[in-house]
Amino acid sequence: MRRLSAFSYRCGCCGLCCRDKVITLAPYDVMRIAAAAGLSTTATIARYTLRRGSLLRFGADGACVALRDGLCSVHVGRPLPCRLYPLGLERTGDAERLIALEPAPGSKAVYGTDGTVGDFLEQQGTQPYLVAAQHYSRLLPMIRERLRLLVDFEKTEPSEFRRVAVREALAESGYDYNPLIDAMFDSDRWSGFATQGVRLEIRHVTALHEMIEAHLDALQLAAAGVLLSVSLGYGPAEVLAGL
Ligand code: SF4
Numbered sequence: 001m002r003r004l005s006a007f008s009y010r011c012g013c014c015g016l017c018c019r020d021k022v023i024t025l026a027p028y029d030v031m032r033i034a035a036a037a038g039l040s041t042t043a044t045i046a047r048y049t050l051r052r053g054s055l056l057r058f059g060a061d062g063a064c065v066a067l068r069d070g071l072c073s074v075h076v077g078r079p080l081p082c083r084l085y086p087l088g089l090e091r092t093g094d095a096e097r098l099i100a101l102e103p104a105p106g107s108k109a110v111y112g113t114d115g116t117v118g119d120f121l122e123q124q125g126t127q128p129y130l131v132a133a134q135h136y137s138r139l140l141p142m143i144r145e146r147l148r149l150l151v152d153f154e155k156t157e158p159s160e161f162r163r164v165a166v167r168e169a170l171a172e173s174g175y176d177y178n179p180l181i182d183a184m185f186d187s188d189r190w191s192g193f194a195t196q197g198v199r200l201e202i203r204h205v206t207a208l209h210e211m212i213e214a215h216l217d218a219l220q221l222a223a224a225g226v227l228l229s230v231s232l233g234y235g236p237a238e239v240l241a242g243l
């Protein structure tokens, strides 16, 4: 779908999109949920997420843990996938593609054509999220370059290196300590919030850049890159392509 494609969507407040979903979170989503919930990013990750901050948590009843009495309790800070719904975003390289997702069965939504996709994105307040995603995306080629410097792929089998990095990044439990992944999602220490009470994603991106440049553990770096790729809507192999 293009931004000028005819599209409108009126929510029927059935709450079905807040159940039984897999919703990937980017570092900026975690910051925004934290601000809406009045919590630190550390507490937000513990309460609202899985997989080290990169997945929204759903309870045993299938409902998102932020859903209260049928309403989103973090509405002003709801993550990008919730704002985009019933659209989704896929990224490859420099390209991004909006796709129409399957409506939730029984949804009370009303689809129409009395607007455009661009209007819908604006109404949903997606702009700061899309700008933040561009900022974080710039870290991916930096990680790739750093891996080229750190790993001798004449001696290390690239496919095995990629396999281990993807497994480590996407494990929901039993994963190894990774300071880069911690810093990506638990951002208060790096975004300025801990010292000045303001979360600035650009400051966070700059701090991550410095950490990436100084990091010496290639597998940790690759796993962090894979998780960042996925959290921004790329495929897991995006950061490792060409290695
Ligand atoms: S499934 Fe659609 S209609 Fe129902 S609450 Fe979600 S956005 Fe609204």
Ligand code: SF4
Pocket (backbone or CB within 6 Å): 017, 018, 019, 023, 064, 065, 066, 067, 068, 071, 072, 073, 074, 075, 078, 079, 082
């Ligand atoms: S964060 Fe809010 S909008 Fe998104 S799934 Fe949870 S309750 Fe629904």
